[in-house]
Amino acid sequence: MLLRDHPDTVTDAVWVRTVIVVLPGAFPAWLRTEQGVCGVLLVGVVLIVNGARVRSVFAGR
Numbered sequence: 001m002l003l004r005d006h007p008d009t010v011t012d013a014v015w016v017r018t019v020i021v022v023l024p025g026a027f028p029a030w031l032r033t034e035q036g037v038c039g040v041l042l043v044g045v046v047l048i049v050n051g052a053r054v055r056s057v058f059a060g061r
Contacts, residue, residue, distance in 0.1 A: 020027050020035045048054065 017035045017039055021032050
């Protein structure tokens with residue numbers, strides 16, 4: 001959602017994962033659940049990596 005206006009930044013894997021999660025009935029529920037959980041975990045990683053604490057550690061280098 002945040003990068004929807006920047007398609008050159010978003011990788012093909014992100015677009016495929018979004019399609020798998022959004023299309024109802026096109027894929028088995030377990031696959032859609034797996035992709036959704038993976039997306040949520042990746043959002044968590046992005047928030048941690050872009051946090052002030054981690055950025056300050058790398059800014060000092």
